[in-house]
Amino acid sequence: xxxxxxxxxxxxxxxxxxxxxxxxxxLTGGDQREHRLTxxxxxxxxxxxxxxxxxxxxxxxxVCACSTCHVYIEEGMKHLSEATExxxxxxxxxxxxxxxxxxxxxxxxxxxxxxxxxxPSWNRNAIKEDPH
Numbered sequence: 001x002x003x004x005x006x007x008x009x010x011x012x013x014x015x016x017x018x019x020x021x022x023x024x025x026x027l028t029g030g031d032q033r034e035h036r037l038t039x040x041x042x043x044x045x046x047x048x049x050x051x052x053x054x055x056x057x058x059x060x061x062x063v064c065a066c067s068t069c070h071v072y073i074e075e076g077m078k079h080l081s082e083a084t085e086x087x088x089x090x091x092x093x094x095x096x097x098x099x100x101x102x103x104x105x106x107x108x109x110x111x112x113x114x115x116x117x118x119x120p121s122w123n124r125n126a127i128k129e130d131p132h
Contacts, residue, residue, distance in 0.1 A: 010042040015113040017048050020074070023121035027055050039109050045071065045080075045117055046104040056119055062105035067094035069104040072118040079111030096120055 017039040024033050039048040046069050049056045057068040067090050073080065077100065083091070087106040094101060109115070 010040040013038040013040045015039045015041060015079070015109050015111070015115065017045065017109070017113060017115045017117065019049055019052075019054055020116065020118045021054065022119060026121070027119060028053055039113075039115075041109050041111075043109055044105055045102075045107040045109070045115075048109075049104065049117075049119075054119070056104055058105055060105075064090055064103060064106055067091055067103060070094035070096070070120070071102060071104045071107075072098055072120065073100045073102050073107070074116040074118050076111075076113055076115030079109065079113050079115050081106070081108040081110055095122065 015038060017037045019035045019037065021027050021033050021035070024031055035052060035054060037048055037052050039045070044062070046056055046058055046062050056071070059068040060066040062069065064086050070091060080102070083102060084106065087103050091097065091101050091103055104117070
């Protein structure tokens with residue numbers, strides 16, 4: 001599935017973003033649990049992950065219409081955009097809700113980082129439609 005790209009103007013990739021994968025095999029096909037990446041100011045976390053081959057589920061295509069891209073921000077919340085009311089409404093639907101829960105499609109990078117994102121093992125769409 002394609003992801004809606006951020007419309008924000010992006011700078012060069014200078015922000016350290018680490019993704020910690022609880023179930024790396026389902027997201028990448030490999031066993032590497034920690035991925036140290038570099039994101040751009042203006043990009044959202046889902047873009048950074050997908051561009052690096054980390055296939056975080058995003059059933060709605062990254063338009064804040066579901067909660068499948070739910071992640072936990074372990075570090076660097078202050079370097080991300082504030083949650084909108086729409087995001088807060090959607091993230092409440094996600095299982096495993098915590099204070100640091102966010103939707104990766106809505107977290108725009110705004111500061112120099114570092115940012116650490118944990119992707120829960122259960123965070124994938126169990127029901128996918130096969131093409132007809």
